[in-house]
Amino acid sequence: MAKTSMSVMEMGKSLGLKKTESYWLVHKNYFETRIVAGKMRVMVDSFEKWYQSQKHYKKVSEKTEV
Numbered sequence: 001m002a003k004t005s006m007s008v009m010e011m012g013k014s015l016g017l018k019k020t021e022s023y024w025l026v027h028k029n030y031f032e033t034r035i036v037a038g039k040m041r042v043m044v045d046s047f048e049k050w051y052q053s054q055k056h057y058k059k060v061s062e063k064t065e066v
Helices: 008-015 019-027 044-053
Strands: 005-007 033-036 039-043
Touching (some): 005 008, 008 019, 008 039
Antiparallel strands (some): 005 039
16 A cells, blocks of 8 residues: 655655745745645655656755766
8 A cells, every 4th residue: 555645754754844945835835735734744645746747856865866
């Protein structure tokens, strides 16, 4: 079963961002978030859609590939 959401910290880590930068992206409403058990979760499908449409950020896994 594929993950449908990830924590803000997971999202930030995938982009090589620190906590402040990660929450800055979240509060810009670039992708859908939900509150689950009092914690903010980033919806994976909306994150991936946003990621494909932007040019500034690169995933850490893509930066290390040559």
